Every structure is written in C-alpha cells, then in structure tokens.
Amino acid sequence: MTPAKATHQKTKQHNRDLVLKTIFEHKSISRAEIARLTQLTRATVSDMVASLIEEGLVEEIGYGESIGGKAPILLSLAANSRYLIGLNLAQDKFIGAVVNLRGEIKEKVEIPVNDTDGEQALQFVYHILDQLTQRGWQPMVGIGIGTPGLVNTQGGIVINAVNLDWQDLPLAHLLETRYNIPVSVLNDSQATAIGEFVYGAGHHSESNLIVVTVKHGLGAGILINGRLFQGDGGGAGEIGHVVVQENGSLCRCGKVGCLETVASARAVLQRAIALAPEYSNSELAKNPGKITLDAIQAACQADDPLAQRVIADAAGYLGQSLANLISVLNIQKIVLTGDMACFGDFWLQSVRKAMMQAALTRMAQDTKIEVGTLEFKACILGASAFMLLENYSLLFLQPSY
Ligand SMILES: [Zn+2]
Numbered sequence: 001m002t003p004a005k006a007t008h009q010k011t012k013q014h015n016r017d018l019v020l021k022t023i024f025e026h027k028s029i030s031r032a033e034i035a036r037l038t039q040l041t042r043a044t045v046s047d048m049v050a051s052l053i054e055e056g057l058v059e060e061i062g063y064g065e066s067i068g069g070k071a072p073i074l075l076s077l078a079a080n081s082r083y084l085i086g087l088n089l090a091q092d093k094f095i096g097a098v099v100n101l102r103g104e105i106k107e108k109v110e111i112p113v114n115d116t117d118g119e120q121a122l123q124f125v126y127h128i129l130d131q132l133t134q135r136g137w138q139p140m141v142g143i144g145i146g147t148p149g150l151v152n153t154q155g156g157i158v159i160n161a162v163n164l165d166w167q168d169l170p171l172a173h174l175l176e177t178r179y180n181i182p183v184s185v186l187n188d189s190q191a192t193a194i195g196e197f198v199y200g201a202g203h204h205s206e207s208n209l210i211v212v213t214v215k216h217g218l219g220a221g222i223l224i225n226g227r228l229f230q231g232d233g234g235g236a237g238e239i240g241h242v243v244v245q246e247n248g249s250l251c252r253c254g255k256v257g258c259l260e261t262v263a264s265a266r267a268v269l270q271r272a273i274a275l276a277p278e279y280s281n282s283e284l285a286k287n288p289g290k291i292t293l294d295a296i297q298a299a300c301q302a303d304d305p306l307a308q309r310v311i312a313d314a315a316g317y318l319g320q321s322l323a324n325l326i327s328v329l330n331i332q333k334i335v336l337t338g339d340m341a342c343f344g345d346f347w348l349q350s351v352r353k354a355m356m357q358a359a360l361t362r363m364a365q366d367t368k369i370e371v372g373t374l375e376f377k378a379c380i381l382g383a384s385a386f387m388l389l390e391n392y393s394l395l396f397l398q399p400s401y
Contacts, residue, residue: 013393015038018040019038020048020052021392028074030064031045031073032072034075055396055397056078057078057395059075077102081101083137084101084384086144087129087143090148090217091376092113094121094125096132097377103385105377109132111127118165118169129178129179133179141387142384142394144186144383145185147166148163150233151186153230155170155172156170157171157172182387186383187238189221192337192372192382193222194383194389196211196378196382197223207224207225207226210326211337212318212322213338214336214337216266217240219238220237221237224331227389228386240259243259244257245257248261249267259317262317269293271310271313272306272310282307297343300343317354320354322354323355326363326364327363334370335369355369
C-alpha cells in the first residue's frame with residue numbers, strides 16, 4: 001500500500017470510529033446532528049453511516065422532530081448486534097455476564113470464592129468464561145475484567161492482587177490464548193468508575209468524574225475529559241492504602257492504619273463489634289455476636305447510637321480523603337458506590353460534612369457527591385465498556401476499507 005493510500009485509510013477509519021462513538025453516546029441522533037457535533041461534512045457522515053448500517057451496528061429507527069424542512073431520520077446503535085463479556089472479581093463471589101452494546105445484561109454466571117489460592121482463582125475465571133462463551137451469544141467481540149489490585153492495563157497484567165494471591169499474572173494473554181478474542185484487564189474501582197460514567201444516572205454528560213467504591217476494600221476511579229486516568233503506573237485512585245491513622249490496625253497490604261482499615265465496610269463491622277461493650281444504651285450492642293452490616297444498617301435507621309457512631313467515623317475518614325482528591329483535581333462530581341452505600345443518606349451526609357470541614361469551602365461547596373445506582377453491575381459494565389471506549393474498531397468484524 002502506498003503511504004498516501006495508508007493515510008487515507010487511517011483517516012477514513014478515524015472518521016468512522018468518531019461517527020460510531022457519537023451514535024453510541026446518544027440514544028438516537030440524526031445525520032445532521034452528527035455532522036454538527038463531529039464537524040465532519042454531511043457527505044462524509046452519510047458515507048460512514050451507510051457503512052455502519054451495512055455492518056449491522058447502526059439502524060434507522062424512525063423520524064425526529066422537524067425544525068422547518070423535512071423531518072430527519074434518527075439513527076441508533078443496534079443494541080444486540082454485538083456482545084461483550086464483563087467480569088467482576090472484586091466481590092465475595094466472581095460474577096461474569098454477557099452484555100450487549102447498551103449495557104444490558106443478557107446472562108450471568110456466579111461462583112462463590114472464599115480464601116482461594118491464585119491457581120484456583122484463575123480456574124474459577126476459566127470456569128465462568130467457558131460457560132459464557134459457549135451459550136451462543138454471537139458475535140462476541142471482547143472480554144473485560146475488573147479485578148482487585150494493581151493492574152498494568154496496557155500489558156494486561158495483574159501486578160499484585162493480595163486477595164486473589166496473584167502476582168505479575170499475564171491475565172489478558174492467558175485469556176486471549178484460550179478464547180481467541182481481545183481481553184482487557186482493569187482495576188475494579190476503575191472499571192466501576194467507567195460503568196457509572198457510561199451507564200449510570202446522567203453522568204455521561206460530565207466530562208470529569210470521580211467514583212469511589214467502598215466495599216471490603218476501598219478505591220477510586222478517575223475520569224478526565226471522558227477518559228479513564230490511570231496515572232503512570234496504573235494506580236491512580238488507589239486511595240484505600242494511604243495511611244490516615246497513626247498506630248492503627250494492620251492492613252492486608254502490610255501497612256498500618258490505611259484508609260481501608262477505618263472507612264471500609266469491613267472496618268465498620270469490626271469496629272461496631274469492638275465498641276459494643278461501651279454502649280449500654282444501644283440495641284445493636286446487646287448481641288455483639290450477631291452484628292452484621294444489615295444489622296448495623298437497620299440500627300442506623302432506628303437512630304442507634306453505636307451504629308451511627310461507627311458509620312459517622314468511617315464516613316469522616318472518607319470525607320477527608322475526598323477533600324484531598326478534590327483539592328488536587330478540582331473535579332466537581334463524585335459518585336460513591338459499594339456495600340457502604342447501604343447506609344444511604346446518613347453515610348452520604350457524614351461524608352459530605354467531613355469533606356466540607358477539610359477542604360477549601362468554595363471548592364467543597366461546588367462539589368456534588370451522590371450515591372451510584374448500578375451496584376455490582378457497574379464493574380461488569382465498565383470492564384466491558386472500557387474496550388469500546390478505547391477502541392471502537394473492535395466492533396468491526398471485517399476490515400471495511
Ligand atoms: Zn493498606
């Protein structure tokens with residue numbers, strides 16, 4: 001191929017992906033509107049749309065409202081024209097799901113995991129994917145994994161996942177060899193952030209977003225200008241392992257007093273049990289052996305002093321960390337998600353109060369914090385959507401140019 005021809009082909013592919021991205025970002029959209037948003041000519045847009053329709057990726061779904069002249073034909077992504085698999089390895093069970101292009105879960109497989117070693121954890125991943133790839137969802141274009149730990153996404157390597165006993169595991173390579181489709185591997189908090197950004201309630205309109213996942217572990221994902229920011233070593237958002245308490249408890253990372261040891265769901269549970277003997281006026285404290293997250297949640301709603309104290313304290317540490325984050329990034333929208341979200345408004349208001357106290361007043365006032373809507377699905381949807389956002393060409397089954 002001549003260099004001029006190669007450049008021409010690259011431009012065409014770029015334009016085609018840009019048009020597809022624009023259609024992906026809207027429920028429905030006309031050719032004229034695409035041309036306006038992408039600044040491509042109408043002729044180029046029409047050309048690209050024709051090839052997307054031919055690929056089966058886009059369909060005409062009817063007419064929009066006329067603004068003077070002829071009513072425009074509306075285009076939409078063909079939701080079930082391709083499928084992806086998303087995996088969430090950050091729960092007390094591994095959850096895998098087949099997802100369509102609109103983030104709808106078509107089929108789900110779960111395996112409970114408790115104290116597995118590294119090899120067994122990998123076998124569980126194979127087991128889930130063996131099932132999901134054999135159920136006839138075609139064409140299947142990619143697998144996205146959200147895993148706890150530090151990840152080198154570019155190399156598809158899990159550098160260190162303490163819980164799963166994985167070190168320098170070339171997960172993407174192993175899975176690509178076995179299933180023969182593209183695989184991407186992301187930290188679970190980063191995957192969750194993408195899920196909330198793309199499919200959560202109205203966040204796609206923001207260009208910048210912080211999503212903090214608080215479960216047994218704790219981490220954040222940061223989106224800047226609509227793209228995941230991973231930092232130089234892939235660890236951007238690893239706020240859970242910053243030491244916030246001198247002489248605190250031993251963390252599973254080996255340090256003492258990490259944010260995770262005071263602000264996570266596990267921390268709240270342990271602290272409620274530990275403080276129970278000091279609370280004669282608490283219903284929750286009467287039966288320390290029966291304290292669970294659900295019990296703490298019910299007690300919190302009933303204004304139980306022990307429940308409210310442990311949640312407020314945990315929220316206080318998180319709010320201070322958020323103050324640090326917004327002071328560095330000045331991102332004005334924060335979504336909180338994970339097990340701790342079950343404590344609802346009491347937790348949210350306590351986090352907000354602590355952030356207000358710790359950050360520059362004006363910056364804190366301008367920052368909205370809310371609770372996410374997608375729960376465990378955010379990680380699955382984000383892990384699969386990440387592949388698309390990074391590379392729309394993935395959806396093309398044959399090279400069209
Ligand atoms: Zn730690």
